[in-house]
Amino acid sequence: MRKVPRWAVLLLAVGIGAVILKVAVFRDAGLEVKVARAEVGPVEEIVTNTRAxxxxxHHRAKLSPQMGGLVTALPHRKGSRVAAGDLLLQLEDSVQRAQLNLAEEQVRTAEARTREACLAAGLAEKELVRGQALARDGILSPQALDALQSARDRAAATCQALGATLDEARAQVKLARAQLALTQIRAPFAGIVAECSGEVGEWITPSPPGIPIPAVLDLLDPAxxxxxxxxxxxxxxxxxxxxxxxxxxxxxxxxxxxxxxxxxxxxxxxxxxxxxxxxxxxxxxxxxxxxxxxxxxxxxxxxxxxRRDGVLRVPTAAIAEGGRVLVLAGGRLAERTVQTGLRNWQFTEIRSGLAAGEQVVTARESAEVRAGARAHAQAEGRAREGP
The missing domain is CATH 2.40.30.170 (Efflux pump adaptor protein, beta barrel domain)
Structure with a gap:
């Protein structure tokens, strides 16, 4: 019979011993659990939004002209910063300017006619005063005095009527200026042009009554x-x-x-x-x-x-229903009931039941993780490999 070499027997014995030692060590160490130490730090109670x-x-305006027309100027483009009152869009305004010039000419004409009529009314008033003096002296007949009074009244009425015409002409100037202003869009507040959908040379078509023209400019205040x-x-x-x-x-x-x-x-x-x-x-x-x-x-x-600073805290995941936690001490798990305070999804304040530095289990991944079980903390490097 062939004899087995001594070195082979020795190698086999070492291997068997290593296996036995490994089994014994792991059996004694028990479960591997994720733990965290109770530590002193801040804890906040927070409320978060349920959806994004x-x-x-607050200051955002979608701007469009109040009338249709041909775009002749867009001084500020997308991304430009503007001040309140800056011109943002200009429509072709030759008709509106002509109407304004006509209204201003009508005001000048009405002013001249009113001035002439009121001078005549003043002269008629003076003639009446002289006529009244002559009538008191018996020089002027009552009929002539009545004629002077009628002439004074007619002149005063003409002055008053032309004054009203002048007021109407001035109102027409205001109307023409308002119509001219409709050909422009000016910034209602300082901000940034977020969007500009028009272009010089394009025609903006007016919408039917009651329907606004689609926005050409979008202005917002980043502040x-x-x-x-x-x-x-x-x-x-x-x-x-x-x-x-x-x-x-x-x-x-x-x-x-x-x-x-x-x-x-x-x-x-x-x-x-x-x-x-x-x-x-x-x-x-x-x-x-x-x-x-x-x-x-x-x-x-x-x-x-x-918010409370400098309080004892543990990860919220370590606390089960009823304030129960599993503490790892001496290679075994023990269950305790703690009194909690403020909490959020990350940390919970511990008011009693734990001391700083004690290790608590943060994940009960199986039914074997329970009070009385032998356990050891998961290696720090392996814990980082988790999600």
């Missing part, structure tokens, strides 16, 4: 941006105007900007097939930081209802 919010502008977001109706009594908020804009990932709650709608939206919500509006603490925001961008709002 939207960046909007008036705010975020509108819906919250669940059950939270409507907890949010108040002036509460601090954190705002996240989808176009600036990973960044949360401070702000405050500016408005809470006084009614509940009850759109069919949708959870009932209340609309809130939040503004940034620094309006200048919103200069590059685009209205219509998705955003989220966190309303901070309360």
């Amino acid at each position: 919010g939207t960046v909007k502008a 008036s941006l705010y975020i509108s977001a819906p919250i669940d109706e059950v939270d409507s009594r907890r949010v108040k105007v002036g509460q601090p908020v954190r705002i996240a804009i989808d176009s600036r990932p990973g960044e949360k900007l401070p702000g405050r709650l500016d408005r809470v709608a006084p009614y509940v939206l009850d759109i069919q097939e949708q959870n009932r919500t209340v609309e809130i509006e939040a503004v940034l603490a620094d309006p200048a930081s919103a200069q590059d925001f685009l209205p219509g961008t998705s955003s989220d709002v966190e309303v901070i209802l309360a």
